[in-house]
Amino acid sequence: MTDRSALTIREYAPGDEERILATFNRVFAAVDPGFAPRDLATWRWLYRDNPSGARIWLAVDEAGEVVAQYAGLRQRAFVRGERASFAQAVDSMSSRGGLRRPGPFVRTCRAFVEHGCGEGAGRDVFAWGLPVPAAWRVGRELLGYELIRTQLELFAAPGDVRPESAAGVRVEECAHFPDEVDALADRLGRERDAVAVRDRAQLAWRFERHPRNAYRVALARTGRGLAGLAVCRAGTFDGRPGLLVADWAVPAGEEGARAALLAWLAGVATELGEAEVRAVLPETAPEWLPLQRAGFRARGTRYVLAGRPFARTLDVPFLRRGWSYTLGDTDLV
Numbered sequence: 001m002t003d004r005s006a007l008t009i010r011e012y013a014p015g016d017e018e019r020i021l022a023t024f025n026r027v028f029a030a031v032d033p034g035f036a037p038r039d040l041a042t043w044r045w046l047y048r049d050n051p052s053g054a055r056i057w058l059a060v061d062e063a064g065e066v067v068a069q070y071a072g073l074r075q076r077a078f079v080r081g082e083r084a085s086f087a088q089a090v091d092s093m094s095s096r097g098g099l100r101r102p103g104p105f106v107r108t109c110r111a112f113v114e115h116g117c118g119e120g121a122g123r124d125v126f127a128w129g130l131p132v133p134a135a136w137r138v139g140r141e142l143l144g145y146e147l148i149r150t151q152l153e154l155f156a157a158p159g160d161v162r163p164e165s166a167a168g169v170r171v172e173e174c175a176h177f178p179d180e181v182d183a184l185a186d187r188l189g190r191e192r193d194a195v196a197v198r199d200r201a202q203l204a205w206r207f208e209r210h211p212r213n214a215y216r217v218a219l220a221r222t223g224r225g226l227a228g229l230a231v232c233r234a235g236t237f238d239g240r241p242g243l244l245v246a247d248w249a250v251p252a253g254e255e256g257a258r259a260a261l262l263a264w265l266a267g268v269a270t271e272l273g274e275a276e277v278r279a280v281l282p283e284t285a286p287e288w289l290p291l292q293r294a295g296f297r298a299r300g301t302r303y304v305l306a307g308r309p310f311a312r313t314l315d316v317p318f319l320r321r322g323w324s325y326t327l328g329d330t331d332l333v
Helices: 017-031 040-048 104-116 133-142 181-191 200-208 255-272 288-293 316-322
Strands: 008-011 054-060 066-079 082-094 126-129 146-156 170-174 194-196 216-222 225-237 240-249 277-279 297-309
Touching (some): 017 040, 017 054, 017 066, 017 082, 040 054, 040 066, 054 104, 066 181, 082 104, 104 133, 133 297, 146 316, 170 255, 181 225, 181 240, 194 316, 200 240, 255 277, 255 288
Parallel strands (some): 082 126
Antiparallel strands (some): 066 082, 126 297, 146 277, 146 297, 170 216, 216 225
């Protein structure tokens, strides 16, 4: 569709990526002194190669320049044990008029929602993000986004991690996720109210094939098979360095696997000389209190988690209470 300002609001088409990157690198360099330009390889990994897919809407002028973007990294998900799709809003930008109403950014956002969000095949039932203040104001006032929570984190010095017994559990580091993680993902999907799919295809894309970051992966096994996994890397989150828990998947009843993976995380942090092990989880997650009993403490971050459900069976109180996620569900690690 073409608007009154001679801008075409449309979905991404193959070949747009170079123009998207030109605007992206220019806009973000102007607001972030530490910004490192994104290259085509990273863009293609992030959007084209995501096994859950991506959705990108653009405002394009008559010369073909990308003026605004609203993009979502899609996530195959379980909601009450049924398959669904979420979208994490990322890389919001506008080179004209900022994020203010009624500029191209807002019109692009509305097209994203109208054409891709809702119930039915190929649509996302929930859109969410960790918006900067300006984007949060626009999302709240014009797009119906609601506050889900002000995000907390859990942290512990490696020497303060005191897991329970891990008898009968074997932890092994691996370079590649085995096919067994598909069954682990299904198990989590059946027991959690809402959670992104963590099957082999998604985990391999997110962690094995990341174009810049290197992660360490541990699997916890018992005599019954794969009982949990953890992913980590040294990095900085919210201005503080530490060993970041990028992903964590331990089903209910696997207390030994949880203990063994916590001990592994503490050992990696000690090996790398990191002062803290840090995990981002909702305070309603099943791991929240057990991790505190194992020596972790909670503190605030500068991040706000916001979103909007688009299905009749979803609402913010349900998502606040039942949605499980980790840093690996975001683009922050």
